Amino acid sequence: MNIKSLFETKAEKLLNIYITAGFPKLNSLEQIIPALSNAGTDIIEIGIPYSDPISDGPTIQMSNAQAINNGITLEAIFNQLEKIEVNTPLVLMGYFNSILQFGIKEFCKQCKNVGVSGLIIPDLPIDVYLKKYQSTFVENELSNIFLITPETSEERIQFIDRHSSSFIFAVSSSSTTGNSKNIEDSQEYLQGLKEMNLNTSILVGFNIRNRSNYEFVSQYASGAIIGSAFIKHINNSQDIIDDVSNFVKNIK
Amino acid sequence: MKNYQVDTNGYYGEYGGAYIPEMLYPNVNQLQYTYLNIIQSEKFKKEFEDLLKNYVGRPTPLYYAKRLSAYYKTNIYLKREDLCHTGAHKINNALGQILLAKNLNKKRIIAETGAGQHGVATATACALMGMECDIFMGAKDIQRQAPNVERMKMMGARVVPVHSGSKTLKDATNEAIRDWINNPSNTHYIIGSVVGPHPYPDMVARFQSVISAEVKKQLDTNPDYIIACIGGGSNAMGIFYHYLNDAVKLIGVEAAGHGTETNMSAATLALGTKGVLHAAFSKVMQTKDGQVIEPHSISAGLDYPGIGPQHAFLEDEGRVMYDSVTDKEALIAAKLLSKTEGIIPALESAHALAYLEKLAFKDSDNIVINLSGRGDKDLETYTKFDQNEY
Numbered sequence: 001m002n003i004k005s006l007f008e009t010k011a012e013k014l015l016n017i018y019i020t021a022g023f024p025k026l027n028s029l030e031q032i033i034p035a036l037s038n039a040g041t042d043i044i045e046i047g048i049p050y051s052d053p054i055s056d057g058p059t060i061q062m063s064n065a066q067a068i069n070n071g072i073t074l075e076a077i078f079n080q081l082e083k084i085e086v087n088t089p090l091v092l093m094g095y096f097n098s099i100l101q102f103g104i105k106e107f108c109k110q111c112k113n114v115g116v117s118g119l120i121i122p123d124l125p126i127d128v129y130l131k132k133y134q135s136t137f138v139e140n141e142l143s144n145i146f147l148i149t150p151e152t153s154e155e156r157i158q159f160i161d162r163h164s165s166s167f168i169f170a171v172s173s174s175s176t177t178g179n180s181k182n183i184e185d186s187q188e189y190l191q192g193l194k195e196m197n198l199n200t201s202i203l204v205g206f207n208i209r210n211r212s213n214y215e216f217v218s219q220y221a222s223g224a225i226i227g228s229a230f231i232k233h234i235n236n237s238q239d240i241i242d243d244v245s246n247f248v249k250n251i252k
Numbered sequence: 253m254k255n256y257q258v259d260t261n262g263y264y265g266e267y268g269g270a271y272i273p274e275m276l277y278p279n280v281n282q283l284q285y286t287y288l289n290i291i292q293s294e295k296f297k298k299e300f301e302d303l304l305k306n307y308v309g310r311p312t313p314l315y316y317a318k319r320l321s322a323y324y325k326t327n328i329y330l331k332r333e334d335l336c337h338t339g340a341h342k343i344n345n346a347l348g349q350i351l352l353a354k355n356l357n358k359k360r361i362i363a364e365t366g367a368g369q370h371g372v373a374t375a376t377a378c379a380l381m382g383m384e385c386d387i388f389m390g391a392k393d394i395q396r397q398a399p400n401v402e403r404m405k406m407m408g409a410r411v412v413p414v415h416s417g418s419k420t421l422k423d424a425t426n427e428a429i430r431d432w433i434n435n436p437s438n439t440h441y442i443i444g445s446v447v448g449p450h451p452y453p454d455m456v457a458r459f460q461s462v463i464s465a466e467v468k469k470q471l472d473t474n475p476d477y478i479i480a481c482i483g484g485g486s487n488a489m490g491i492f493y494h495y496l497n498d499a500v501k502l503i504g505v506e507a508a509g510h511g512t513e514t515n516m517s518a519a520t521l522a523l524g525t526k527g528v529l530h531a532a533f534s535k536v537m538q539t540k541d542g543q544v545i546e547p548h549s550i551s552a553g554l555d556y557p558g559i560g561p562q563h564a565f566l567e568d569e570g571r572v573m574y575d576s577v578t579d580k581e582a583l584i585a586a587k588l589l590s591k592t593e594g595i596i597p598a599l600e601s602a603h604a605l606a607y608l609e610k611l612a613f614k615d616s617d618n619i620v621i622n623l624s625g626r627g628d629k630d631l632e633t634y635t636k637f638d639q640n641e642y
Contacts, residue, residue: 101542147274
């Protein structure tokens with residue numbers, strides 16, 4: 001399913017799970033994506049491993065390094081995705097340089113080809129996107145997903161809202177991924193966001209590890225994004241399909 | 253007059269920009285909108301100039317190296333940045349940025365360091381201003397630049413070892429950026445070179461431009477050549493800055509490591525392709541998949557797989573000629589300067605000196621070399637080289 005269609009039909013208590021492509025093994029996506037989908041994950045976010053992931057903490061850095069070591073490339077990711085048939089919307093997350101080297105046009109074409117309908121590129125600034133890449137994204141039916149943080153001004157949130165088409169990724173605290181801050185500390189921020197009544201749905205990410213965190217943010221937003229906690233859970237897994245299912249079932 | 257400086261959007265031609273995650277937007281945006289007003293204000297200029305004069309010891313001499321000139325049969329002048337307080341040009345930028353940070357009411361400073369010179373300069377500036385200071389340094393560099401680690405600690409800075417990636421400058425920079433993301437409101441990040449998101453390349457170049465401003469006063473006529481070493485490119489940008497529109501041949505010397513034909517090199521302009529590293533679009537040493545390659549140079553300060561966006565632009569424009577010298581050529585040049593002039597250069601600066609072997613100059617030429625730092629920190633490496641251990 002296309003990510004935009006998902007938000008048109010259902011926009012509450014959505015669970016988005018992040019997985020680094022090529023982790024823990026080179027071809028793990030082939031097992032992890034169907035398992036996530038079968039267990040009821042609403043959105044699957046696939047990370048493109050990068051040597052210098054500046055917005056990520058130690059856990060996702062480790063998964064990126066291990067995946068690169070396993071020999072993952074963007075080309076291999078597209079080849080793997082082409083073979084996977086799921087109805088769950090797929091989102092690709094990656095740093096701009098990986099996409100730039102692949103070629104923006106070719107990247108967008110491949111995304112459409114393998115059924116990816118959303119992109120998260122944390123270090124592609126919105127002004128550069130609007131000026132140079134928006135038309136290519138739109139041509140390939142790709143929804144660009146922007147981040148906002150507790151430091152983002154209300155004016156800028158409104159601006160980002162106007163240019164969003166599926167959801168906005170609200171970072172729960174000013175931090176890199178995999179932090180251990182208390183999600184309850186973000187209550188005031190999340191309440192404020194809710195009261196802004198934006199056109200675009202919001203998913204909350206960072207500092208979300210378990211069911212109670214997921215339930216908590218779902219009171220204020222359309223759901224939650226979990227990354228580092230999932231990566232930790234499947235690191236050194238002996239039975240990856242089982243571990244993936246259990247993780248999701250423990251959340252929702 | 254051709255414009256080689258940053259445009260209003262933060263670009264040098266296609267290079268530069270601010271490819272930052274949203275988490276850094278408020279900080280970088282604040283800098284973009286305030287830096288020029290702050291650093292061009294009379295109050296700031298007065299304070300900065302006073303520190304450069306009375307604390308750093310500027311102007312630094314432009315020294316006519318008589319015996320080295322006789323050896324090469326030409327005229328060689330050394331811009332003695334090694335005589336700055338803390339032993340390198342890095343202090344110019346550290347003081348400029350700490351004054352800026354004070355203006356922005358920041359209470360804590362972070363910085364990355366490779367050779368430790370920028371770390372020492374930042375620790376010094378923090379001690380002087382009574383600010384909290386965390387320096388990120390690759391674990392490998394902590395080992396090979398031990399004296400500088402002790403200096404930073406003595407001045408009250410915390411030195412945070414970085415174990416990710418190649419454990420050198422690139423990873424120290426990643427870690428500093430991550431720290432800034434985690435501490436957005438009270439912290440200012442003092443980047444040590446003309447790299448990073450706009451406005452850093454321009455801001456650091458302005459703070460370092462004092463070097464060429466002084467050379468202009470110290471020489472009656474323009475030199476024929478100006479030569480500087482380049483890692484990120486701050487000392488080079490400093491000594492090129494006021495000569496960009498003059499008829500002077502400018503040469504930037506990168507670190508070839510074992511040689512640009514090997515996979516042990518740090519010569520980014522020779523080996524790199526266009527890409528984004530540390531939030532700027534420039535040249536980057538990378539695989540075809542865009543994974544950044546771990547560089548190699550014997551000089552920790554040049555051991556960096558990127559380069560300032562302005563240098564990438566100046567190369568494309570044909571305004572500056574860039575070339576590289578190997579580890580070994582730099583070591584030989586360091587030895588030569590020590591024996592002929594009684595000046596032990598930093599390994600970084602030795603790369604600029606080594607280029608004299610490759611330059612086809614005339615007897616009457618005047619050549620200015622930026623002696624960006626002193627070599628005390630590199631004694632262990634020099635000793636090993638002397639004992640044929642390298």
